[in-house]
Amino acid sequence: MHFSPLFSAVEASGGWTTRQHASTSFSRRRRETATPRKEEVEKERAQVGERRWKAVGRQARKAGDTHTERQGKDANRQRCRRRREEKLDQRRRRHSEKEIGDKKQARRPHRRERTRQGCQEQQKREKKEKQA
Numbered sequence: 001m002h003f004s005p006l007f008s009a010v011e012a013s014g015g016w017t018t019r020q021h022a023s024t025s026f027s028r029r030r031r032e033t034a035t036p037r038k039e040e041v042e043k044e045r046a047q048v049g050e051r052r053w054k055a056v057g058r059q060a061r062k063a064g065d066t067h068t069e070r071q072g073k074d075a076n077r078q079r080c081r082r083r084r085e086e087k088l089d090q091r092r093r094r095h096s097e098k099e100i101g102d103k104k105q106a107r108r109p110h111r112r113e114r115t116r117q118g119c120q121e122q123q124k125r126e127k128k129e130k131q132a
Contacts, residue, residue, distance in 0.1 A: 044068060 048068075
């Protein structure tokens with residue numbers, strides 16, 4: 001692992017807390033205002049209430065998110081999923097509404113065939129004119 005000055009600075013200050021990425025000014029500001037992770041979590045736990053906390057908490061701890069971040073992600077996922085399903089439904093509906101005849105249009109003659117047809121018709125016309 002290579003050591004960047006940023007990394008060593010962070011190490012010196014006792015490691016990352018939440019939501020710190022490469023922007024130094026932000027992480028520095030965050031570090032100055034940072035409550036230790038444990039306190040932050042406890043505070044949040046008190047706000048949320050025990051049962052709800054346990055439900056979301058296990059996944060959240062795995063992902064290293066706080067509880068509220070996790071809730072946000074869950075809500076987002078559900079919203080996306082609902083939208084995806086709606087789109088699928090729409091597509092299905094559109095397909096079932098379409099007449100099957102629409103889908104298979106009558107086969108158009110190929111360009112060569114079309115020109116040949118034209119020629120044949122012209123020849124027929126000329127024949128008729130000669131006969132007349």
